[in-house]
Amino acid sequence: MPKYTYLSLLFLIFCSISTYSQKKALHTARITQNITIDGKINEEVWKTASVATDFVMYEPDNGKPISTDKKTDVKILYDNNAIYVAALLYDNNPAKIKTEITNRDVFGVSDVFSVYINGFNDGQQDFRFYVSSAGVQMDCLATEHSEDFTWDAIWDSKATLTDFGWVVEMKIPYAALRFSNAEKQTWGLNFMREIKRDVQKYTWNHIDTKIGAVIPQAGILEGIKNIKTPTRLFFIPYTSAYYQQNDIGSSTTFKAGLDLKYGINDSFTLDAILVPDFGQTKFDNAILNLEPFEQRFDENRPFFTEGTDLFSKGGLFYSRRIGGAPSTEPQIADNEEITNYPSSVKLINAVKVSGRTEKGLGIGFLNAITKKTYATIRNNDTNENRKEVIEPLTNYNMLVLDQRFNQNSSVSFVNANTTRNGNFRDANVSALLFDLNTKANMYNLYGDFKYSSINTTEDYTGFKTSLNFAKTSGKYRYYLSGKYLSRDYDINDLGIIFYTNYHSAFANGSYRILNPIKFFNTFKIEQELNLEIQNTTGKLQEGWYKTVIKARSRNNNYFELALVINPLETFDFYEPRENGRYLQIPRRISSYFGTEFNSNNAFTFDFTPSFAIYDQDGRINYGLALGPKYRFNDEFSLSYVLDYTIKKNDIGWVAFDNAGIIFAERNREILQNDITGKYAINDKMTINLTARYYWSYSQNHEFYTLQNNGYLIPNNVYSTNKDRNFNSWNFDLSYSWWFAPGSEISFLYRNYSLERASIVEKNLNTNFKSVFNGNLTNVFSVSLRYFIDYNVVKNTF
Known part of the structure; x- marks a missing residue:
């Protein structure tokens, strides 16, 4: 040349x-x-x-x-x-x-x-x-x-x-x-x-x-x-009133409090909440939870969602722990019963400081204190009541140090600490993280080491570590990951984790188009392989291969297809609810196909059929999610989402008895309906509707006893009714007016009901009526928040 x-x-x-x-x-x-x-x-x-x-x-x-x-x-x-x-x-x-x-x-x-x-x-x-x-x-x-x-x-x-x-x-x-x-x-x-x-x-x-x-x-x-910024000091006082009525009676509640935001300097801000009020936050989606784990809820409280990006580093912070369910249950005698067990702990106050220095050091600190909480216990022989502490005065702390460098890389230290007054459980978790990218952002190396220490009647420690490498640019990209979690790694006092005591390897490779082609604006195909092995037994906990195709057509319709193959039997170490025991899960294949039509149209529609087939006689899951939406004009729209799942011959834990751990073969149906409506009077004033009806049942037809090898044998003796029928209804109708920057007045009408039963009712109409014939609670509330800038009012005072 x-x-x-x-x-x-x-x-x-x-x-x-x-x-x-x-x-x-x-x-x-x-x-x-x-x-x-x-x-x-x-x-x-x-x-x-x-x-x-x-x-x-x-x-x-x-x-x-x-x-x-x-x-x-x-x-x-x-x-x-x-x-x-x-x-x-x-x-x-x-x-x-x-x-x-x-x-x-x-x-x-x-x-x-x-x-x-x-x-x-x-x-x-x-x-x-x-x-x-x-x-x-x-x-x-x-x-x-x-x-x-x-x-x-x-x-x-x-x-x-x-x-x-x-x-x-x-x-x-x-x-x-x-x-x-x-x-x-x-x-x-x-x-x-x-x-x-x-x-x-x-x-x-x-x-x-x-x-x-x-x-x-x-x-x-x-x-x-040469800018001379004004003092960043803001007060947000609020007042609210609630009227609640149900079959038991009615009550009226008034609240007032203050949120404070203070700019310590141009980089750091302090946020404090005094006398919290979260009465108008979005309701939780209650479900029939038959899993061995708690239900994870979304965070809807503004203080714990706004500007918390620093605190999410390392995955140690699950804010619903603060003001969540009590951490213990009272000890009762045979002649006693619990008559009042609060579902949540009251938050006294919370404060957070966050920001970043000129040299790229991000600092985040969060502190929250919750109130001592009691359960009420009645002696059935004497009819006397006593109280027992189920959650003491508790202090939660999060500290994050995040040093950025080279435009696109960082190293971080994270600490989560929970201290409970008295002899209750304390916890401390720390993490070191690094996230390194090449200058051209072509490759990424990420890793962590986390260490947990729990102080309770029996102290224990655990750790988790991982190393990940990825190519992050071009048409062809890949991601490789390996991690190890020890048996006693536990972050559940201020974080949330379900699976521990395993090591894993994960690989992902993908291809995507970078510019439109004849039929597609975007197109991406991914291949994934995941293996998880339980540390103590060496048995396979997860093992699957997945293919996912995602595409958006030239006329803005979206498609997604996934196929997941589990070619080997695996073992579930949590469903038996007993340490050291495990359940064999047969080979299976699952898939879904999702379609979402052009959302720019006045009428749009999406649907996703799915299925899972097990290598076990008659065991199959299939479901359908669909959601039509119609925009009548720029102000008014309505949408509906139906999510329906059937699980035939599902296997799940039901009880312990003298024979051991009892499982059942069962049929399940899960139906969720959501309606959402919006009418915008203008860009500052809206009326919103949210309604949710959820119904699910679990009907057992065969019982089994779990063997030590993880397999099941028939149990023809056990006959206790462990069927479940569950109905939940939530309805919110609200009016909101942002009458000034940061200032809002809102009116909310809410009604809700929840019904549990041990007799399965398969008629949907009967279920729907029963949830309204139960103890339906109605709440009407009004809330006013007003934003005050110190610089505007300082001369007045």
């Missing part, structure tokens, strides 16, 4: 690298004039601002320049209080812009403009602010592969439709951001525009989808300097 050919190739490679590494820069300027956030952008000062333009398609056709008829121009200005963003979003057919009005943090069927800000420019975390063409705000804290929309900042925005497209104006106070205290600021910055009807997203700084990491591919915001 001629010499000049080599030189040409080197030049092309160099240009490619330079093109990839080049970041766009936007220069901003300080202002002294006031800007009114009205979506008009008519202040003279905007005419002098630099313009961010020439957007590039993010998906589906990555790298394609935006067309001139969809030109997007963005400007940024700043003062000592906030940054100001103005975006002109041109559209050659403004009448077709999608404008569904939704609740906050719900995207819906609307065009969206967003700004991504990284105050440390470290490629690790974005503060993202979205405004829809209907004027609805969405915001989140984003790390790679995670967006936390439970985080809600206080900021101002306005969107207006025009004859050339639409306009967005935003004011983002520094209180909503985190950045260093340097005199001259350099921030990571990107903008994204989504055109809903065309299913297209564009960004200002090009994000190459061949590279797995998104945040390091941001542009740069320059020009902010």
Whole structure:
């Protein structure tokens, strides 16, 4: 090959690298004039601002320049209080812009403009602010592969439709951001525009989808300097009232309290909650739980969902432990019974501090205290009552230290501590984590070591460790993982874990298209192999091969197909409910096929049939999930979800007796119905409906005794009725008005009922009636929260 050919190739490679590494820069300027956030952008000062333009398609056709008829121009200005963003979003057919009005943090069927800000420019975390063409705000804290929309900042925005497209104006106070205290600021910055009807997203700084990491591919915001930020001190007092009525009687409750947010400096924030009130949080989805483990519930309390990304590192924090169920049960005599056992422990107060230093050290600290809780026990001979402590005064602590470096890597230390007053169980868990990425974000090495120490009547310790390696860029990617968990590894005082005492190996390989092809906008196929071996016996606990295909068609329909094969028998070490015992699980094959039709249409529909076939006579599971949704207009929509599962000849634990551990062959049906409705009066005022009816039964027809080898033999003697019939109903109708930034008044009508029985009723109509004929509880509540900025009221006081 001629010499000049080599030189040409080197030049092309160099240009490619330079093109990839080049970041766009936007220069901003300080202002002294006031800007009114009205979506008009008519202040003279905007005419002098630099313009961010020439957007590039993010998906589906990555790298394609935006067309001139969809030109997007963005400007940024700043003062000592906030940054100001103005975006002109041109559209050659403004009448077709999608404008569904939704609740906050719900995207819906609307065009969206967003700004991504990284105050440390470290490629690790974005503060993202979205405004829809209907004027609805969405915001989140984003790390790679995670967006936390439970985080809600206080900021101002306005969107207006025009004859050339639409306009967005935003004011983002520094209180909503985190950045260093340097005199001259350099921030990571990107903008994204989504055109809903065309299913297209564009960004200002090009994000190459061949590279797995998104945040390091941001542009740069320059020009902010010598800002003197105001005191970040906010008070959110609240008051609420509840009226509850059921068959037993009625009651009225009044509450008042205060949330406090204080900016210790530009990087760190303190959040405190005094006299908590979570009466209007979303209800839990109760189920008929026949598993050997507790049911895991979602966290719906704002304090424990907002800005908790640091505390999620290492997986040691399950916030429902705080104020959850008591940790012990009282000891009772043969002539006693428990007449009152509280289902939850009251939270007294909670505080958290979190932020990140200029050198990339993230620090998070959370503390919560719960109240001493008693059970009431009655002596049936004397009718006297006594109380016994089932949860003492308890202190929960989380500490996280997370050091970021090289734009995209980190090492972390996490500690979770639970201290209970008196002789009750205490726990301490610590973790060391590392997450290393190559400079070009092509490869990732991640690992951890976790150590738990439990102090109870018999102290014990345990550990968990893992090492993971992945190729994270290109069409072909892979992921390799190995881990080991000791028998006594236990994080369940402040975390949650079900499976321990095993070691495993996992491999994943995938192929994806990076640009649209003839039939698909996106297409991905994954192959997975997983092996888990129980440490004590060396028996196979899990062993499966999985294939998953995910695709989105050119007309925005989504498809997903999965096939899972368990070619070897495995053993369940938890279903027997006795340490050292295990149950043989036969070979099996399972699959599902999911379809979701174009969500931009007024009527959309999704359905997912599934099945699992066991290598055991007559044992089969099959299910169907379907969900029609109709959007009547931009304000009103209704959706329905049906989830139905049948398990024929299922095997499960039912009891202990003199013969040993009793299992049953049983038939099960599980039916869940969810209805959701939304009527948006405007972008600040909505009426919402959520209703859920759940029914499930378990009917035993053969009993067995578990042998020491894990297999079952028939038991023709056991005859106790262990059938279960379970009904649950929840209904919420709410009105919410955000009458000022951060301030809300809400009205909620809620009714609910729960029924358990040992006689199976298979008639759905009869079940539905019985849940309403039971002890139906009705609750009406009103809550008022008001956001007070110290800087606004300080002169008044």
